[in-house]
Amino acid sequence: MTILLSVIAFCMFTMVDTFGSYKHIRACTDSLIDSNVEYVSVNKSVRRGGGIDIWWDSNAVRISEDDLEQLKNDTGLEMNGIFNPRGSDLSFGSQYEIDMTKYEDGSYPVVIESFCGFTEVTQELLDDLGYKLAAGNLPDGSKDEIAISAALAQTFVEGGYRDPVSKEDALKMHNLPRVERITSPVGLIGKKLLIDDTEFTISGVVETNFDISRYAKLGESEEKLSTTERILRYITQAEYNVAVNNSLTGCAMVGKGRLQSIIEKEPEIYPEIGSSYVGLYLNSKNELWGSSWSQYYTTLDKIPPEDIVWLDGEKKELGENDFIINMESFNIDGRDMDRDAINLSQDIAQGKKEIDEESLKTILKACEKGTWKVNYSYQDENGVYRHEEFDANIVGCIRQSSPYSPALGISQHYADQVIGDTDGLYASAISKIPSDRAGIEAFVRWCYPEDDDLTVRYSLNHAVTYELDTVNTALKIAAKVFFFIAIGFAVFASLLMANFITTSIHYKRQEIGILRAIGSRSADVFRIFFSESFIIAMINFVICTILCAGGVTVFNMLVRKYTGILVTVLHFGIRQILLLFIICIAVAAIASFLPVRKIASKRPIDAIRDK
Known part of the structure; x- marks a missing residue:
């Protein structure tokens, strides 16, 4: 019964250690292989912030043609961009x-x-x-x-x-x-x-x-x-x-x-970078509400002249706080707001009417009881985010039929802060997956660099690794806990196995006395009993290895089958085999050496008489 409990305890130790030894790179590699993935996809991330407030931003960051060439040089994979x-x-x-x-x-x-x-x-x-x-x-x-x-x-x-x-x-x-x-x-x-x-x-x-x-x-x-x-x-x-x-x-x-x-x-319109943004809102003490928040920004030199309706004549250059709005993201409302102006702005936004100078003046006239303000947030040279507000001047509107209609026209002053990526083309890039495990692991390692000085990296953007990335932090914390649990099982299993071997030797103390009486040295006696202990240890090792390898395989399969999650967290490999082998041999050696040495140190007649 003791040896059976020892086998069970060693199996528990090995199973728990497969979780306690969790490594993100290895888990990603195993998950991709076990899911029979045929392609890999990456997107570009840029390091934002400063000091302790640092994060990787992939929102609206694009991959350029030069980036694709660099990807090929770094990974050996020919990438196809998705535009x-x-x-x-x-x-x-x-x-x-x-x-x-x-x-x-x-x-x-x-x-x-x-x-x-x-x-x-x-x-x-x-x-x-x-x-x-x-x-x-x-x-x-x-x-x-x-x-x-x-x-x-x-x-x-x-x-x-x-x-x-x-x-x-x-x-x-x-x-x-x-x-x-x-x-x-x-x-x-x-x-x-x-x-x-x-x-x-x-x-x-x-x-x-x-x-x-x-x-x-x-x-x-x-x-x-x-x-x-x-x-x-x-x-x-x-x-x-x-x-x-x-x-x-x-x-x-x-x-x-x-x-x-x-x-x-594609029109030359750009999203904001990081958490920087600029928008307009109507500041009023009356029951008036108005705003203009756009997903994209552009500058006057990018917009075709015929796509702009000017309020008071064409401008060749925008002042610092001059803005060209678009009706797609322009909203006005409130009890004191002219309902005709509200309806007119909505009709233009929905494409039911085309905007002209007169309609633009009508809409803005309804807002005269308030003051248009710039709501401006940006990151300074020290990585600290600042927020400022100024009076805004609306000078025109982009026609709804223009491809530039989703954008807010801003001055170069704001563009320098909120517009970043102007060269990128592709939202992501795809390629065939490397053909062997070594190639897949190398690619995964390249996608998850450990260099703290990097400012740009390419994240593996696959459904399989996305699930693993989502719970990666939790798995790392849990792995540390399971590591100590594994140590506990290892100690318990070792004590059970040592107790079995020690007890067996104790019952054979008379045999040790006889061997010593006929001239056998202590080393000879140890070799005889260690051979028996070694066989026990190897039987224990083989049974545990087979059971644990099968258990990990079945567990990973059941997780995929019954939860639908395409991740492989448990990994049974060289680490577990070596640990199990070393512990079994060490316990067999120590548990054999100590009692044999104690009995062999007695006079043969005392050992035979159990004195």
């Missing part, structure tokens, strides 16, 4: 219509509703990733053609297909064509999708091996879910978003050479 035009609408929600009567229980279908960006696709890329065409052909780069993923095609199988309509008709639900039933991806070949302001013809459907049925539970009503299921649902939702938005699954795939023309059409 998401700023200020563009890549959704196609008006071109399908799902029958929600099938989901009256509060659930809803899980479908891809928008493209995450554009990327160029070639047969070579598909071969590298292990993908294949499910229908049609690859797009022609000289035409407005795209290929979509089979997972995205499932949206139209679920909701049918409708020919493109203008944004105005889609908004008003007016003059909508009938919905055509789609039974398979083949039915989408030759159909057109309106992406932003361009009609693209679907030339092919690519099987990206994305199992969208895995995420069907995301459509279940939350009322039916337990607390645990809701937590798992949240994790799965985050995984789904990362998987779709950073891979070919969510991309509009264009032919070779076509991406450049799409890039050239």
Whole structure:
């Protein structure tokens, strides 16, 4: 019974140590391999802040062509950029219509509703990733053609297909064509999708091996879910978003050479960097409320002159606190606000009316009882964030029909602080995963550098590693706790095994006396009894190794099967094997040496008589 308890205790020690020895790099590598991942995706992060307030910011930070070349030099991987035009609408929600009567229980279908960006696709890329065409052909780069993923095609199988309509008709639900039933991806070949302001013809459907049925539970009503299921649902939702938005699954795939023309059409509008921002608000003691907060910024020299409606004549240069607003992000309200002005601003924002100088004056005149203020936040040279307010001067408005309409026109003074990345192009970049474990581990290690002096890094942006990154800090803390628990099990197991060996030797003390009486040296006696202890230790070692290796494999498999989480946390490897072997041998040696030495040091006759 003692030796059985010893085996169990050693198994517990080894199992607990697999968690106590948790390493993020190794766990990421194991998770990617065990999930049969075919691609890797990265995005760029920039170090922000200063002193103790330092963080890595990837929001709106883009990867440039030079960055792609550097990535290739550093990793040996040929990266494909995913381009998401700023200020563009890549959704196609008006071109399908799902029958929600099938989901009256509060659930809803899980479908891809928008493209995450554009990327160029070639047969070579598909071969590298292990993908294949499910229908049609690859797009022609000289035409407005795209290929979509089979997972995205499932949206139209679920909701049918409708020919493109203008944004105005889609908004008003007016003059909508009938919905055509789609039974398979083949039915989408030759159909057109309106992406932003361009009609693209679907030339092919690519099987990206994305199992969208895995995420069907995301459509279940939350009322039916337990607390645990809701937590798992949240994790799965985050995984789904990362998987779709950073891979070919969510991309509009264009032919070779076509991406450049799409890039050239992008307006020169930029998001703020870090936590810096500039916006306008209406300061008033009356029941007036007004603001202009934009997602993007631009400067006067970037906006085409014909896209600006000036308030009091054209300006060649903006003063420090001069602003060119846009009605898309301009809001006014309040009991004392002129209702006609409110309605006029909303009609312009919705594209029902075009703005002109007279309408702009009407809207701003309604705000004369208040004062427009600049709300300005920025990071100074010491990394400290500052907040300032000044009187603002609205000098014009960007036409709603302009590609620059999502942006707030600001002076160079503010642009120098809130606009950062002007050279980047791609939201993320993808490539085939390295072919062997060493290559995968090297790539993961490169994505998680330990150099404190870095100002730029590239984060591994895959659904598998995203889940692990989310709980990495908690796992590190738990690993420290489990490390000491493992020590406790090791001590307990060692005592049990030592007790078994010591007891066995004690019962054979007369044999030791006889061996000494016939002339055997103490070393000879030790070798005899250590050989027996060694066999016991090796049996213990082999049984524990087999049980623990199997236990870790089964545990990782069950976690994936019943939680749906694609991570491999427990790792049974050389560390556990060596520790188990060393402890077993050490215990066998010590537990044999001490009692044998004590008995062998007696006179043979005393040992035989047990004195």
